[in-house]
Amino acid sequence: KAGVTQTPRYLIKTRGQQVTLSCSPISGHRSVSWYQQTPGQGLQFLFEYFSETQRNKGNFPGRFSGRQFSNSRSEMNVSTLELGDSALYLCASSSHGPSNTEAFFGQGTRLTVV
């Protein structure tokens, strides 16, 4: 069973540009969550999607957005990039059944803004 796949693995962008990151969850998983990891702030929750609907959102500006497709693949977009957006972006999927379920993380996309 394939794990969570994130593409691309590495990305370099210039301030002011926008970027789109992709996450393919484990087959059958309908919940995808996105996280940002920086040395200063650690891991922080961005948003969660389930069945193409954003159900939960962290405390990030509107420049950060996402969507989920009918096959559960998810994308996140960051517009008007700032230097402070340089981070490791991780997505995680889970089956989100009636009881608590395990979270499965991808390898992450390392974004560098110059």
Added chain:
Amino acid sequence: KNEVEQSPQNLTAQEGEFITINCSYSVGISALHWLQQHPGGGIVSLFMLSSGKKKHGRLIATINIQEKHSSLHITASHPRDSAVYICAVGAGGGADGLTFGKGTHLIIQP
């Protein structure tokens, strides 16, 4: 908002030693996750706990819901256990809305 505290922040030990990493949180949760992160970034889920104790190989995780505290133990530690161990708590299920500790950087010397 849940506050998650991990200790110690850094730990260096000799191969074979018994390792304990602690995690405390401030607000009741539905589940607690122990995660492992190696250099390069990918995160591996070690345990998800909502009560009691779980064991997988040389790893043992316990949680005390009343005291809002969890511990991760590594028996017979090995250099390949060197990694950052992160505690995360959630009010919902799965990976939704997790709040993370700052991590424990573990180095096991041969």
